[in-house]
Amino acid sequence: MEKKFFVSSSPHVFDKESTSKIMFTVNLSLVPAGIGAVYFFGLRALWIILIGIATAVITEALMNKMMKKPQTISDGSAILTGLLLAYNVSAQVPLWMPAVGSFFAIAVGKMVFGGLGFNPMNPALLGRAFLLASWPTHMTIFDKAIPKGGTVSGIDMMTQATPLNVLKQSRQVLLNASDYPVDKFTQAHDAMSQLSDSIGNLFFGRIGGCLGETSAILLLIGAAILMYKRYIGWKIPFSYIGTVALLSWIFGGTDGLFTGNALFHVMSGGLILGAFFMATDMVTSPVTFWGRIYFGIGCGVITVLIRLVGGYPEGVSYSILLMNLMTPLLDRWTRPKVFGGAKA
Amino acid sequence: MGLFNSNSFSGGIHPPEKKNTSKKQIEKCPIPKEVVIPVQQHIGAPSKPIVEKGDTVLVGQPISEAGGFVSVPSHASISGTVKAVEERPHPLGTPVLSVVIESDGEDNWDPSITPQENYLELDKKEMITRIQSAGIAGMGGATFPTHVKLSPPPDKPINTLILNGVECEPYLTSDHRVMLEEPEKVLKGIQILTKILGCSRTVIGIESNKPDAVKLIKKMSTEMGLDYEVISLHVKYPQGAEKQLIKAVTGKFVPAGGLPMDVGCVVQNVGTAAAVYDAVAQKKPLVERVVTVTGNGIKEAKNILVRIGTSYSDVFEQCGGIKENAGKLILGGPMMGLAQSSMEAPVIKGTSGLLVLDEKESKRRQVTACISCARCVDVCPMGLMPKTIAGFVKNDRFDDAKKYNVMDCIECGSCAYVCPAHINLVHLIKYGKSQVLKEIKKAG
Numbered sequence: 011m012e013k014k015f016f017v018s019s020s021p022h023v024f025d026k027e028s029t030s031k032i033m034f035t036v037n038l039s040l041v042p043a044g045i046g047a048v049y050f051f052g053l054r055a056l057w058i059i060l061i062g063i064a065t066a067v068i069t070e071a072l073m074n075k076m077m078k079k080p081q082t083i084s085d086g087s088a089i090l091t092g093l094l095l096a097y098n099v100s101a102q103v104p105l106w107m108p109a110v111g112s113f114f115a116i117a118v119g120k121m122v123f124g125g126l127g128f129n130p131m132n133p134a135l136l137g138r139a140f141l142l143a144s145w146p147t148h149m150t151i152f153d154k155a156i157p158k159g160g161t162v163s164g165i166d167m168m169t170q171a172t173p174l175n176v177l178k179q180s181r182q183v184l185l186n187a188s189d190y191p192v193d194k195f196t197q198a199h200d201a202m203s204q205l206s207d208s209i210g211n212l213f214f215g216r217i218g219g220c221l222g223e224t225s226a227i228l229l230l231i232g233a234a235i236l237m238y239k240r241y242i243g244w245k246i247p248f249s250y251i252g253t254v255a256l257l258s259w260i261f262g263g264t265d266g267l268f269t270g271n272a273l274f275h276v277m278s279g280g281l282i283l284g285a286f287f288m289a290t291d292m293v294t295s296p297v298t299f300w301g302r303i304y305f306g307i308g309c310g311v312i313t314v315l316i317r318l319v320g321g322y323p324e325g326v327s328y329s330i331l332l333m334n335l336m337t338p339l340l341d342r343w344t345r346p347k348v349f350g351g352a353k354a
Numbered sequence: 355m356g357l358f359n360s361n362s363f364s365g366g367i368h369p370p371e372k373k374n375t376s377k378k379q380i381e382k383c384p385i386p387k388e389v390v391i392p393v394q395q396h397i398g399a400p401s402k403p404i405v406e407k408g409d410t411v412l413v414g415q416p417i418s419e420a421g422g423f424v425s426v427p428s429h430a431s432i433s434g435t436v437k438a439v440e441e442r443p444h445p446l447g448t449p450v451l452s453v454v455i456e457s458d459g460e461d462n463w464d465p466s467i468t469p470q471e472n473y474l475e476l477d478k479k480e481m482i483t484r485i486q487s488a489g490i491a492g493m494g495g496a497t498f499p500t501h502v503k504l505s506p507p508p509d510k511p512i513n514t515l516i517l518n519g520v521e522c523e524p525y526l527t528s529d530h531r532v533m534l535e536e537p538e539k540v541l542k543g544i545q546i547l548t549k550i551l552g553c554s555r556t557v558i559g560i561e562s563n564k565p566d567a568v569k570l571i572k573k574m575s576t577e578m579g580l581d582y583e584v585i586s587l588h589v590k591y592p593q594g595a596e597k598q599l600i601k602a603v604t605g606k607f608v609p610a611g612g613l614p615m616d617v618g619c620v621v622q623n624v625g626t627a628a629a630v631y632d633a634v635a636q637k638k639p640l641v642e643r644v645v646t647v648t649g650n651g652i653k654e655a656k657n658i659l660v661r662i663g664t665s666y667s668d669v670f671e672q673c674g675g676i677k678e679n680a681g682k683l684i685l686g687g688p689m690m691g692l693a694q695s696s697m698e699a700p701v702i703k704g705t706s707g708l709l710v711l712d713e714k715e716s717k718r719r720q721v722t723a724c725i726s727c728a729r730c731v732d733v734c735p736m737g738l739m740p741k742t743i744a745g746f747v748k749n750d751r752f753d754d755a756k757k758y759n760v761m762d763c764i765e766c767g768s769c770a771y772v773c774p775a776h777i778n779l780v781h782l783i784k785y786g787k788s789q790v791l792k793e794i795k796k797a798g
Contacts, residue, residue, distance in 0.1 A: 013676070015683045016716040017695045019781035021767030023369055023524065023688040023715070027729075027774040029722050085722065127723030127775075243728075297728035297739065341742070348759045349363075349597060349736040351610035 029126075032241050032292075033086030039232030040093055040287065046228040047221040050157040051101035055221050058108045059096040065112035066092030073121040087126045091115050094134035097222020097283060098327065099141065101155035103148050111137040131334040132291045135327045142327075150322075152218040162218030164211035165204040167197070172219050173212065173278045174323040176201050181318075184264040202264065205274060212277035223280040233286035242290040245302035246309075250285040251276055253310025261318060281313065284326035294334040300344040301337075308333045363598040365735040366590040367768045369524050369689065371563060375648050376527045380535055380657045383672050387457050389663030390442045391417060391428050392450040395702040396491035397498045398424030403453055409436045414464035414639050416487070417453045426489040426499045430455055431641040431661035433462040443698040445685050445705070452700075455663070466637060473635040474549065481550050481634050488633030489640045489703070494518060494529070494594070494623035495686050497704035500630065503620050504550050510615040512551045516603050517544055519560040519567065519624040520587060520594030523687025526707045528644040531657045532625050533560070533567040537574045543627030545580060546634050551620055555583070557603050558624070561593055562586040591689060592766040596621050598735050610762050625706075640703055647673045651680030651710030660705075666697040669708060681716030684709040689767040719776040730769035730779060736762050740769035740779045747786035752793060755786045763787065 047055040070088040074081050082088075092112045099108055115137030120129045142149045152162050153170035161169040163176045171179070183190050183198035190198075211217050215225025222229070236242045255272040262270025275281070289295060289309050296305050309329045316325025394400040399421035411417060411430035418428045434457040444450040476484075486501040506512055517540075521529040533540055548556050558575075560568045565586070572584045587593055587602055597608045599621060606617040614621055622630075625644065632638040641662055648655040653674030660669055666683070670676050676683075684691035685699075686707055701708075730740035738759055746755040763783050770779040 012696055012698070013680070015693065015695055016681050016718070017693040018682075018718065019778055019784060020684075020691055020693070020765070021689045021771050021780065022682060022684050022691065022693065022709075022711060024719070024771050024773075024776070025367075025369070027772065028776065029725055029774045032725075032727070032774055125723065127725045292725045292727040295726075297726055297731045297741065302728075341739075345739065345758070346731065346734075346737040348610050348738065348762050349601075350607040350612065351737070351759070351762070 029087075030085040033090055035239060035241055036236060036287070037086055037090050037093060039235045040097070040222070042228040042231045043097065043222050043225060043283070044093070046215050046225040047097070047101070050160075050215055050224060051155055051221065052158075055101050057105060058099060058101065058103070058221060059093065061105055062096030062108035062112045063089050063092035065109040066095065066116050069113050069116040070121065073117060074125075077121070079125065082125055085126060088116060091120065091133045091137075094222070094288060095137045098134060098138040098220050098280070099149065100152045100218070100220050102152065107141060107145065107148060111141045114140045127293055129293055130337075131331050132288055132294050135288055135331050138327050139331060155218050157216050157218055157224065160211055160216030164208040164217035165201065167201050167204060172323065173205060173208065173217055173274075174317065177205060177274070177278075178317075178323040180205075181264055206271050209273055209277060212274070217278075220280060223283045226277045226282050229282045229286060233282075236286070242286065243302065245299065246290050246295055246306040247285040249303045249306030250289055250309045251281065253307045254281060254313055257310065257314040258317070261314070275314075275317070279317075279324040280326040284330055285309070288327075289330045289333070294337060296337050296340040296344065298341055298344040298346055301340040304340055304344065305333050305337065308336060362588045362590060362593070363601045363735050364737070365733045365768065366592065366598075367733050367771055368589070369591055369771060371589075372524045373527050373530070373563075374525075375646055375655045375657050376530055376564070378527075378531070378655070378657050380531050380644055380659050381672070383658045383660045383664065383669060385432050385457055385461055386661065386664045386668045388437070388665075389431050389455050389457075389661060390452045390665065390700045391431065391455065391663040392442070392444050392452040392700070392702060393418045393428060394444070394450050395428060395497060395662070395704065396426050397496065398422065398426075398502075400451070401425055401427050403439050403451065405436050405439065405453060407436055407438055410434070410458075411436060411455060412462050412464045414467050414641055416639070417455075420486060424499055424502050426486055426491055426501070428453070428662075429489055429639040429641050431663050432457045433460055434458040442700075443696070445692060445694065445699045445702060467639075469636050470634070474545070476634070478550050481546060484634050484637060485630055488629070488638065490626060490629050490633055491640075491703050492623055493625040493629060493643060493703060493706070495690070495704045495706050497702075500622065500626055503622070504547070506615045506620070511618060512553050512615060512620050513618040514555045514557065514604060514620075515544070515548055515551055515553045516599060516619055516621045517556070517558040517624050517627060518594055518596075518599060518621050519558055519564075519571070520599060521564070522561060522589075522591045522594040523689050523691075523707075524591075525648050525709050526646045526687045527657055528646045528706050529624050530564050530567055532628055532644055533564075533571055536628055537570050538578070539628040539631045540624050541571070541575055541578055541580055541582070542635065543629070543631035544582060546630055547620075547622060547627060553620070557583045557585055559585050559587050559599055559603055561589050563589045591768065592735055592764070595735065595764055595766055597764070610759065643701070643703065643705065645669065645701060645705055646707040648707065649684075649710040650712040650715060651677050651682075653677060660701050662703060663700045665700050666694070666708060669701060670697070676710050677712065679712045679714075680710050681713035682711040684711065689771070690765060721777055722775045724775050724777060727774055729772040729774065733768040733772050735766060735768060736764055738763060740783065741777070743786060744777060744779050744782040747782045747789075752786060752789045756790045760786045760790060
């Protein structure tokens with residue numbers, strides 16, 4: 011019989027990437043930060059991570075079954091959502107919280123839209139927002155999760171608040187000096203100067219906060235891997251962090267314009283985690299060159315707005331969620347120029 | 355974005371080159387017992403057969419005449435008897451009227467094919483006529499009739515002739531070998547093309563992964579007193595695509611929907627230049643071409659000179675045959691080549707390669723949902739948004755696909771190459787293009 015061949019449209023060769031390879035690499039790149047969390051906060055951190063992941067995977071499996079869709083848990087994206095959700099709560103939350111958060115993230119944040127690729131917002135951040143709105147005390151108090159070899163605030167004063175909380179309170183006092191007694195003012199002043207000197211603690215992670223956002227260096231190791239593999243680009247993280255640095259330098263000070271501590275703002279809170287691992291979420295960020303730049307800038311503006319004038323000490327997660335919603339519009343506004351054509 | 359690379363184009367990919375045959379000298383394929391020569395081997399109107407069953411033909415004798423201006427004749431590639439004029443399997447899929455010639459066991463050439471004196475003194479028109487009557491169509495694979503490109507309307511002056519020696523498709527080495535083994539013919543062909551176009555600048559673009567060809571063509575060009583510019587180009591796919599090559603060489607962008615002549619350029623493949631020399635200086639029509647036969651599914655990869663109309667199986671026989679585990683047969687390179695379902699079709703003028711992949715390489719991959727990773731957008735050399743266009747096509751939104759410039763797609767395959775969700779982007783986009791064309795036709 012005449013030999014028959016496979017037929018398909020071109021191209022006939024491909025690179026070796028796949029969605030699951032990307033997802034598992036992102037998961038792996040987050041492992042150093044996870045190890046850091048367990049080192050600083052103890053085994054409880056590991057439980058929170060495992061519960062977050064397990065709930066996410068089980069939820070996705072069950073929902074696929076319910077909706078009679080092909081099973082997708084092996085693509086690694088549910089693990090990633092569970093992991094990121096766990097990184098977004100503190101070590102002192104009750105153990106049911108990562109479970110509830112992961113369930114919400116997967117069920118409402120992802121599966122109801124049709125699963126991976128169709129969710130408009132980052133599921134893990136949506137889960138975090140749900141927890142924050144439902145159990146605000148658990149999500150905003152970090153006093154008992156004391157990092158090994160340090161304090162929650164990273165300084166010797168106001169030890170039970172996170173660095174950003176200390177900053178928020180101190181700024182409040184310094185900017186409205188006439189409303190406070192002198193000793194409060196001096197205390198706030200001291201706290202501010204101590205914070206400025208505590209950058210090293212932020213860098214290595216000797217501070218309190220959510221599991222995944224304490225150590226800048228461990229996160230940056232993971233981010234470097236992803237950038238080397240080209241799973242994340244420079245556009246979103248750099249424009250995001252650059253905007254935060256610029257705006258916090260200009261407006262973040264207490265002695266007028268251009269006196270803010272940009273480095274402190276960049277290293278503290280969830281900015282590194284958010285900028286490299288969550289704002290870059292492929293599904294929910296723009297695909298065009300300028301779309302990604304504007305997306306990063308938008309995240310930066312909202313983050314600084316919330317940190318400096320909003321009600322919360324930290325604004326990374328809301329800023330990304332809000333910009334997620336802008337993604338389709340940004341893509342439409344920033345369509346690339348067609349080769350040899352006028353701007354579309 | 356084109357912000358950082360001025361002498362190349364933006365986007366593009368770097369697939370493994372796999373040019374295993376680049377050191378292999380061109381071998382002559384023995385004259386086959388039978389050839390099947392389709393009347394359509396080029397873009398444009400099919401040619402009309404002028405022979406009948408029972409006629410005897412000589413090598414190089416025309417067997418069909420051009421069916422219009424954008425059309426070229428076909429020629430007998432072996433001497434013998436016309437066995438049939440009937441529809442036969444064609445590389446493009448649908449059967450095409452073809453002339454079947456049975457060999458007489460000899461290789462008798464048409465006596466009018468002889469070296470022509472003073473061919474460079476010929477009138478421009480005569481040169482172009484010779485090129486058309488020799489049946490020359492772009493040998494890079496697109497097979498656009500060469501004489502049409504050489505006859506630009508008077509309001510489109512041509513100042514730059516670009517010779518495409520890029521050969522950016524993985525695996526293929528036929529152009530590379532032609533440049534190495536027949537540099538004189540290539541350069542003399544370029545001389546003719548330059549004469550016809552009256553252009554002031556002649557550039558030969560070769561990818562820098564062929565340093566031997568760059569060196570040799572440069573040296574020969576100087577020795578022959580021609581002094582053409584030889585540019586060693588970035589190794590990047592699709593560097594050899596017409597618009598991308600023009601951008602890399604001249605810095606100019608061919609307008610969307612426009613032609614190279616809109617920016618004063620004509621691009622010709624180096625193999626075509628060699629064929630032009632044969633046509634003008636010897637009146638020798640295009641009856642044979644170099645084909646790279648390669649891939650894991652072939653026993654012995656080679657570059658071979660094949661008579662047009664030779665069946666794939668005859669060609670493979672010359673290469674030790676195909677292996678048991680052969681899975682896919684591709685006409686051309688792996689990025690833009692056409693998958694063949696069987697070995698029935700013949701080698702035609704645009705057949706630059708026959709690539710046989712093994713079963714493992716041919717396996718269909720699981721398609722998953724698009725995760726908007728933007729790789730397709732980043733690599734698209736035309737500045738399109740492949741994933742968005744494919745999404746429109748999937749939902750029958752052809753108007754939107756058109757608004758997103760689906761018609762500017764050059765089908766280079768870079769997007770599908772990098773897609774981690776394994777979406778058949780080119781397949782969807784090709785379908786979208788055909789639907790948009792249909793709607794344009796309907797609208798009149």
